Amino acid sequence: DALNTRHPDAQADRFFLLHRPRRWNAVDKLWMGYERKRGKLAELNALLRGAGSARFSLIVGRTEVLSEVKYVITLDTDTQLPRDAARQFIGAMAHPLNRPVIDAATRRVSRGHAILQPRVGISLPSAARSAYARLFGSDAGIDPYTRAVSDLYQDLFDEGSFIGKGIYDVDAF
Numbered sequence: 001d002a003l004n005t006r007h008p009d010a011q012a013d014r015f016f017l018l019h020r021p022r023r024w025n026a027v028d029k030l031w032m033g034y035e036r037k038r039g040k041l042a043e044l045n046a047l048l049r050g051a052g053s054a055r056f057s058l059i060v061g062r063t064e065v066l067s068e069v070k071y072v073i074t075l076d077t078d079t080q081l082p083r084d085a086a087r088q089f090i091g092a093m094a095h096p097l098n099r100p101v102i103d104a105a106t107r108r109v110s111r112g113h114a115i116l117q118p119r120v121g122i123s124l125p126s127a128a129r130s131a132y133a134r135l136f137g138s139d140a141g142i143d144p145y146t147r148a149v150s151d152l153y154q155d156l157f158d159e160g161s162f163i164g165k166g167i168y169d170v171d172a173f
Contacts, residue, residue, distance in 0.1 A: 015061060043056070115160075
């Protein structure tokens with residue numbers, strides 16, 4: 001509420017707090033949100049399409065405007081979003097050749113894209129932080145294309161694995 005008071009918009013709130021209840025996970029022996037990130041996105045999508053308010057234990061902000069959300073950008077704490085990157089993501093998704101077309105029979109994207117995600121790299125300071133980072137982190141530096149390769153899973157199966165970072169079309173997800 002304090003952020004919406006400090007940065008008012010006459011038509012709608014700009015900031016929202018959505019808190020999901022924790023559930024006991026017997027396998028991991030801990031309390032956590034339902035299905036971690038996958039569950040978080042599924043419950044957010046349900047809320048964005050008018051069916052998910054009961055899935056949250058606390059909602060702060062007037063949510064009427066959320067039904068108009070077309071894209072969701074997902075980030076983690078280790079993700080950097082450079083200036084204008086969100087605008088470029090949205091522009092790429094909105095391009096007519098990238099808009100997802102859903103096949104009614106298969107309920108799959110037949111043309112365009114439901115998700116765009118960046119190539120994940122490692123920053124120079126992070127590259128040498130641990131043996132794990134050195135082994136799995138790929139080359140760090142300013143030229144990300146020196147060792148650019150295709151995604152084998154995408155090439156073989158015509159689909160990719162969502163790494164939890166990127167942008168997706170809510171209705172196609």
